[in-house]
Amino acid sequence: MTQQHAEISAIQLYKRLLRYAKPYWRVFLAVILAMVVYSATEAGVAMIMKPLMDDGFVGRDTDVITMLPLAIIGLFLIRGLADFFTTYGLGWIARNVIKTLREQMFNKLLVLPSAFYDHSTSGQLMSKLLYDVEQVASAATDAALTMIRDSLTILGLLAWMLYLSGFLSLLILFTVPFIALLVYYISVRFRRISKNIQNSMGNVSHVSGEIIDGHREVKTFGGQAYETKRFDKVNQGNRQQQMKKIATDAVAQPLTALIAAVGMALVIYIATLPQMLDKITVGDFISFVTAMMMLLTPMKRLTKVNAKLQAGIAAAESIFNLLDEKPEVDEGKLTIERAKGHIEYRHLSFSYNADKAKVLDDISFIAAPGQTIAFVGHSGSGKTTLVSLLARFYNVDQGQIFIDGIDINQLQLSALRRQMSLVNQQVVLFNDTVANNIRYGLSDDVSEDAIIEAAKAAHAWDFIQRLPDGLHTQVGENGVLLSGGQRQRLAIARALLRDAPILILDEATSALDTEAERHIQAALETLMQQRTTLVIAHRLSTIENADRIVVMHNGEILESGTHAELLAKGSHYAELHRLQFQEA
Ligand SMILES: Nc1ncnc2c1ncn2[C@@H]1O[C@H](COP(=O)(O)OP(=O)(O)OP(=O)(O)O)[C@@H](O)[C@H]1O
Numbered sequence: 001m002t003q004q005h006a007e008i009s010a011i012q013l014y015k016r017l018l019r020y021a022k023p024y025w026r027v028f029l030a031v032i033l034a035m036v037v038y039s040a041t042e043a044g045v046a047m048i049m050k051p052l053m054d055d056g057f058v059g060r061d062t063d064v065i066t067m068l069p070l071a072i073i074g075l076f077l078i079r080g081l082a083d084f085f086t087t088y089g090l091g092w093i094a095r096n097v098i099k100t101l102r103e104q105m106f107n108k109l110l111v112l113p114s115a116f117y118d119h120s121t122s123g124q125l126m127s128k129l130l131y132d133v134e135q136v137a138s139a140a141t142d143a144a145l146t147m148i149r150d151s152l153t154i155l156g157l158l159a160w161m162l163y164l165s166g167f168l169s170l171l172i173l174f175t176v177p178f179i180a181l182l183v184y185y186i187s188v189r190f191r192r193i194s195k196n197i198q199n200s201m202g203n204v205s206h207v208s209g210e211i212i213d214g215h216r217e218v219k220t221f222g223g224q225a226y227e228t229k230r231f232d233k234v235n236q237g238n239r240q241q242q243m244k245k246i247a248t249d250a251v252a253q254p255l256t257a258l259i260a261a262v263g264m265a266l267v268i269y270i271a272t273l274p275q276m277l278d279k280i281t282v283g284d285f286i287s288f289v290t291a292m293m294m295l296l297t298p299m300k301r302l303t304k305v306n307a308k309l310q311a312g313i314a315a316a317e318s319i320f321n322l323l324d325e326k327p328e329v330d331e332g333k334l335t336i337e338r339a340k341g342h343i344e345y346r347h348l349s350f351s352y353n354a355d356k357a358k359v360l361d362d363i364s365f366i367a368a369p370g371q372t373i374a375f376v377g378h379s380g381s382g383k384t385t386l387v388s389l390l391a392r393f394y395n396v397d398q399g400q401i402f403i404d405g406i407d408i409n410q411l412q413l414s415a416l417r418r419q420m421s422l423v424n425q426q427v428v429l430f431n432d433t434v435a436n437n438i439r440y441g442l443s444d445d446v447s448e449d450a451i452i453e454a455a456k457a458a459h460a461w462d463f464i465q466r467l468p469d470g471l472h473t474q475v476g477e478n479g480v481l482l483s484g485g486q487r488q489r490l491a492i493a494r495a496l497l498r499d500a501p502i503l504i505l506d507e508a509t510s511a512l513d514t515e516a517e518r519h520i521q522a523a524l525e526t527l528m529q530q531r532t533t534l535v536i537a538h539r540l541s542t543i544e545n546a547d548r549i550v551v552m553h554n555g556e557i558l559e560s561g562t563h564a565e566l567l568a569k570g571s572h573y574a575e576l577h578r579l580q581f582q583e584a
């Protein structure tokens with residue numbers, strides 16, 4: 001039952017893969033032609049045996065004796081050309097298909113929702129993009145090559161054998177069902193193992209990716225022994241799965257050969273019986289046995305290609321699973337050029353998982369255009385979640401968010417996100433120059449003056465000037481060549497240059513010293529005047545001037561008001577403030 005199901009989906013996978021090859025059908029046709037020619041030359045070798053024996057050795061025909069060596073050279077010349085076209089053409093098609101698949105996977109990764117990334121590891125995804133795709137390529141080429149060319153060769157040889165002696169050929173055909181049965185059972189096993197191998201490759205790349213990214217943590221916390229053990233486990237798992245595949249392969253081949261050999265033994269036994277010897281010539285017999293011997297190689301390859309093919313199917317499944325992931329919901333029709341920046345949260349509740357507790361509970365507030373709303377509260381109280389919902393990184397399940405009076409679900413995602421600049425708690429920089437990081441996402445014709453302007457406002461210009469290549473210095477992967485505070489200032493400059501009506505600052509100045517923070521604060525304040533700002537800060541000194549401060553706890557709003565109002569009230573905010581003041 002389940003096997004039957006697997007077969008059906010395998011056929012669907014083939015069909016889907018074939019669709020990728022469809023644009024190249026002309027080349028494929030030419031390749032098939034080349035394969036037909038190749039197979040014909042194979043049968044030709046067996047055919048030559050008959051005149052060689054009957055006319056050459058037995059008949060002593062001089063014409064045949066001079067012609068045959070030339071015929072052999074000609075035959076192999078044609079065969080060589082056909083071989084070249086087959087290999088080259090198939091490779092060309094496969095590489096094109098791979099390129100398209102990678103392109104589609106990459107484009108998919110660009111539109112997948114945050115929730116998808118929360119539940120996948122980058123190692124696993126990379127492994128799909130690198131390893132699984134290659135598996136499909138080599139499976140598709142090898143499979144097409146072997147299945148079409150070797151099948152044709154087998155057909156050609158069998159046809160020749162039938163022509164020579166129908167009776168003897170039937171004996172060979174007798175072994176076919178046994179081989180087919182064997183191939184079927186092994187296929188199912190191969191596919192299962194291949195899936196495991198792909199997962200284990202994902203694990204290998206996941207674990208090694210983590211220690212590459214976290215090499216400092218591994219060193220300082222002395223995690224080497226732990227990581228070695230962890231890696232050993234996935235590495236060992238990969239070896240075990242690979243060995244299972246090798247073992248299956250190792251059993252399958254000799255077994256197929258044995259079945260074929262039994263058929264051959266039968267043929268030789270019967271052909272040499274006195275009654276048969278009268279019916280066929282020496283040439284017939286030698287030619288028949290040659291053809292029979294020549295059958296073995298393509299048959300062996302046919303059983304061997306199965307392993308590759310099953311790996312390819314499993315890989316294609318893994319790739320299509322990614323391609324079939326649902327992209328971010330983007331059903332909004334409305335678009336706005338530049339919002340005024342009026343924001344309203346209305347009775348908003350949210351949880352990351354339907355079955356988990358609420359992370360936000362009945363949040364309501366309004367920010368008028370140009371206002372600054374600050375969010376404070378304990379770690380984990382839901383501040384980052386609250387602001388990330390404005391950009392629709394997750395879908396809101398209860399309540400609504402409005403920008404300029406429009407429910408954000410009715411806006412196109414691109415139009416919505418164009419309205420906001422974001423400086424995140426975790427700064428992300430790209431492995432590119434300082435200038436390209438600042439103008440990230442904007443068109444190339446942003447002038448260098450504008451970039452410098454933004455860098456100055458973010459108090460980044462001083463240190464940028466001192467970098468070896470100034471604005472054109474490479475920052476390294478995620479900005480490793482910069483300090484934490486420098487990275488943060490680049491992120492701020494990026495947000496400033498974007499000049500969006502809504503600014504979201506999530507701990508945007510947390511990595512700066514008090515001195516730098518005061519400078520940037522001044523710059524940010526001029527900037528905040530013209531736009532609506534949602535700011536999250538742990539250091540309360542940075543948000544005293546906010547139009548409203550919202551105090552959060554466990555996903556709920558405890559109180560809100562201006563700094564002075566909340567202090568006068570003497571409740572939660574006043575308590576937080578007192579604690580920080582004491583520390584200072
Ligand atoms: N991607 C996620 N998937 C599931 N749960 C999450 C996710 N991100 C955050 N959470 C949970 O949601 C809650 C609120 O997290 P959030 O990041 O909004 O807090 P925060 O107020 O920004 O904290 P901090 O001040 O430490 O930045 C936490 O309990 C956290 O465990």
Ligand SMILES: [Mg+2]
Nearest residue numbers: 383384385425
């Ligand atoms: Mg946070």
